[in-house]
Amino acid sequence: MSDGNSQGKNGFSRRTVIKAAAAAGALQLTGPFIISARGEEPVKIGLDNPLTGTYAAVGGNELHGCELAVEQINAKGGILGRPVQLLVEDSTSGDAGTAVQKARKLIERDKVNFLLGNVNSALALAMADVSSEKGVLHIVPGGHTDAVTGKTCHWNVFRVCNTTQMEANAVAPALVRDGGKKWYYITPDYAFGHTLQAGLENAGAKLGVTKIGADLTPLGTTDFSSYLIKAQAAKPDVIIFLVQGNDMINALKQAVQFGLEKRFHLAGAQQELEPLIGLPPEARIGTWVFEWYWNQPNVPHVKEFVEAIRKKTGGHVPTARTWFGFASTWSCALGANAAKSLDAVKIAKAMQGMKLPPEVGLMPDQPFYRAGQNQLIPNLFVGHAQAKGSDPEDLFKVTTVVKGEDAAGTLEETGCKMTWPA
Amino acid sequence: MTQLILFNTFNGLIVGAFYALMALGLSLILNLSGVINFAHGGFLALGAYIAYTLLPHVGFWGALAIAPFLTAIIGLIVERLLIRPLYGRDPLYSLLLTFGLAYVLEDGSRYIWGAQSVPFPIPEALTTPLSNEFFFLTGYRLFMVGLVAVAVGGLFYILNRTRLGMRIRAGTMDLETVSTLGVNVQILRNLNFGLGIYLAGLAGVLAAGMLGLEPTIGTSLIMPSFVAIIVGGLGSLPGTLLGGLLIGVASGVTTVFFPSATEAVMYIMMGLVLLIRPRGLLGEEGRLQ
Numbered sequence: 094m095s096d097g098n099s100q101g102k103n104g105f106s107r108r109t110v111i112k113a114a115a116a117a118g119a120l121q122l123t124g125p126f127i128i129s130a131r132g133e134e135p136v137k138i139g140l141d142n143p144l145t146g147t148y149a150a151v152g153g154n155e156l157h158g159c160e161l162a163v164e165q166i167n168a169k170g171g172i173l174g175r176p177v178q179l180l181v182e183d184s185t186s187g188d189a190g191t192a193v194q195k196a197r198k199l200i201e202r203d204k205v206n207f208l209l210g211n212v213n214s215a216l217a218l219a220m221a222d223v224s225s226e227k228g229v230l231h232i233v234p235g236g237h238t239d240a241v242t243g244k245t246c247h248w249n250v251f252r253v254c255n256t257t258q259m260e261a262n263a264v265a266p267a268l269v270r271d272g273g274k275k276w277y278y279i280t281p282d283y284a285f286g287h288t289l290q291a292g293l294e295n296a297g298a299k300l301g302v303t304k305i306g307a308d309l310t311p312l313g314t315t316d317f318s319s320y321l322i323k324a325q326a327a328k329p330d331v332i333i334f335l336v337q338g339n340d341m342i343n344a345l346k347q348a349v350q351f352g353l354e355k356r357f358h359l360a361g362a363q364q365e366l367e368p369l370i371g372l373p374p375e376a377r378i379g380t381w382v383f384e385w386y387w388n389q390p391n392v393p394h395v396k397e398f399v400e401a402i403r404k405k406t407g408g409h410v411p412t413a414r415t416w417f418g419f420a421s422t423w424s425c426a427l428g429a430n431a432a433k434s435l436d437a438v439k440i441a442k443a444m445q446g447m448k449l450p451p452e453v454g455l456m457p458d459q460p461f462y463r464a465g466q467n468q469l470i471p472n473l474f475v476g477h478a479q480a481k482g483s484d485p486e487d488l489f490k491v492t493t494v495v496k497g498e499d500a501a502g503t504l505e506e507t508g509c510k511m512t513w514p515a
Numbered sequence: 516m517t518q519l520i521l522f523n524t525f526n527g528l529i530v531g532a533f534y535a536l537m538a539l540g541l542s543l544i545l546n547l548s549g550v551i552n553f554a555h556g557g558f559l560a561l562g563a564y565i566a567y568t569l570l571p572h573v574g575f576w577g578a579l580a581i582a583p584f585l586t587a588i589i590g591l592i593v594e595r596l597l598i599r600p601l602y603g604r605d606p607l608y609s610l611l612l613t614f615g616l617a618y619v620l621e622d623g624s625r626y627i628w629g630a631q632s633v634p635f636p637i638p639e640a641l642t643t644p645l646s647n648e649f650f651f652l653t654g655y656r657l658f659m660v661g662l663v664a665v666a667v668g669g670l671f672y673i674l675n676r677t678r679l680g681m682r683i684r685a686g687t688m689d690l691e692t693v694s695t696l697g698v699n700v701q702i703l704r705n706l707n708f709g710l711g712i713y714l715a716g717l718a719g720v721l722a723a724g725m726l727g728l729e730p731t732i733g734t735s736l737i738m739p740s741f742v743a744i745i746v747g748g749l750g751s752l753p754g755t756l757l758g759g760l761l762i763g764v765a766s767g768v769t770t771v772f773f774p775s776a777t778e779a780v781m782y783i784m785m786g787l788v789l790l791i792r793p794r795g796l797l798g799e800e801g802r803l804q
Contacts, residue, residue: 109607111789145625321651367631368632374634
């Protein structure tokens with residue numbers, strides 16, 4: 094850059110611009126960090142989750158759930174009589190290097206007893222490598238890719254959110270009922286999207302569904318018009334949107350502006366409250382599965398939970414993400430108290446088959462960690478998005494509550510072969 | 516198949532027009548001041564959020580008219596306070612500054628408006644497609660293309676017909692001479708920066724109507740703009756416009772054959788252009804190479 098010959102009249106060169114463009118890519122991957130709290134001799138739970146970037150909103154909601162759980166645990170006597178402290182680090186939304194470095198910092202310097210994270214499946218897998226190397230009990234609140242509790246499962250890594258196969262199994266019958274049997278997939282091009290589409294193809298095949306077409310879209314796609322042009326030309330019954338977060342908002346918003354909802358059933362599998370809130374009312378449509386929903390009028394303890402979160406967030410309802418954070422943090426306390434120890438192996442053994450009590454589970458059936466896989470098996474909430482409900486944030490109508498056991502498949506199908514430390 | 520390609524070519528032109536709008540602002544600032552404005556995406560988000568805040572009070576049209584101006588005013592202040600002291604230094608300084616500014620704008624937006632994306636309604640009159648067959652030609656998208664055309668026309672009018680524009684062009688060629696002829700270069704750069712940020716703000720309001728509005732909305736849009744500038748040729752505004760349209764069409768047509776490469780194709784194009792014609796398609800020889 095100091096080479097005078099290559100510089101233009103304005104003091105920068107074409108090469109500088111190209112390097113700059115490359116650096117702009119890096120800009121999307123990095124993020125600042127958050128200051129963490131410290132105290133004396135409490136039991137420490139380290140949360141290494143996105144607070145900046147694409148997943149800032151969902152990561153923030155998981156954090157709210159974790160905070161509420163810590164308050165409740167401390168009010169009820171803590172873990173083994175000791176107070177609980179939550180240490181928070183920003184993993185960024187997409188930089189595995191940062192997530193791993195923060196996980197190491199939490200484990201080595203802060204000596205956390207439990208590690209929580211990550212929203213991003215790839216970051217969750219990277220963190221699981223660190224936690225299992227260090228033998229620290231690790232709970233993944235909201236990273237969905239099957240491998241976490243599948244082929245690369247570890248004795249110390251537990252997961253609260255569903256596997257993509259569970260979501261696919263739960264929603265497939267409703268998609269056939271509401272839309273039809275010819276499906277066109279719009280799938281995000283990364284681990285989560287691939288496994289979710291494979292899961293739906295699996296589940297659909299048993300129901301006589303044919304795949305009309307499928308397009309892989311790069312993560313962070315802003316313009317979906319060219320995919321939509323292609324999808325409508327194939328004349329499917331259902332256009333299945335498997336993209337998430339802001340990609341979901343972009344895709345649905347554009348599809349509805351094109352009037353495609355009048356010609357096809359626009360739907361998908363995993364849907365969350367965060368994107369529905371970000372959508373204009375006319376685009377809150379389609380058949381989906383929620384992993385947890387706040388409006389469960391007849392289920393005990395849910396109302397109290399919703400009120401407590403509303404107080405924390407200035408009136409906003411909890412989302413599935415809030416519940417992931419809440420259930421994950423509570424699982425640490427429940428596991429340690431059941432094991433009567435802070436030894437990770439003893440806790441992990443105590444958590445095999447452990448049920449979450451109703452005030453933590455917050456759903457009709459008691460969710461439990463399946464032994465030999467460490468995967469939580471909860472209810473799944475199938476229904477459709479709605480423009481308006483009983484509350485400004487009541488944007489989903491649950492029509493069927495699916496039992497987790499019915500969606501989870503067998504332990505052999507997950508591919509998890511767990512080995513325990515000798 | 517022919518229809519698919521045709522549709523996607525048309526559609527690519529629409530998308531490309533939007534890329535061009537953002538790239539033109541970047542290009543303006545780059546040409547005159549030699550600043551690679553990384554914070555352009557941040558200003559785009561700011562424009563969109565200002566429009567979102569104004570929306571309940573002045574409606575969509577009012578927000579569309581006012582928000583880009585307010586964004587430009589913030590741009591003028593930022594240029595005066597932060598960027599001006601760095602002129603004449605190694606371009607790395609201003610590059611690092613705008614790199615940091617991009618974070619400040621993103622996190623600032625998150626602090627004020629929250630990480631949760633917010634709905635940005637557009638007038639009903641613009642939401643309907645023209646016909647069932649040409650469903651992708653919605654009122655909003657046609658309006659957007661029209662507005663881009665007006666903005667580009669206006670920009671070229673300013674640059675070619677007004678005193679300010681001629682000075683900007685002259686300054687782009689040779690700032691020192693322009694300065695010795697008595698033109699206040701500081702004010703020239705300031706107004707030019709504001710003009711660039713105005714285009715970012717306008718792009719932001721338009722983007723919010725089609726995309727989810729959240730603090731990172733500009734981040735994913737800034738890369739195609741950089742590519743548009745490099746493909747079109749540094750220093751050439753018509754080149755930037757052409758570059759934007761070209762990458763729009765290229766990624767649209769790629770969807771038909773190889774959907775997962777729609778993003779990659781832009782960079783492949785950039786690589787090819789750099790190999791065959793290093794100054795870009797319309798870049799002037801000997802300048803900015």
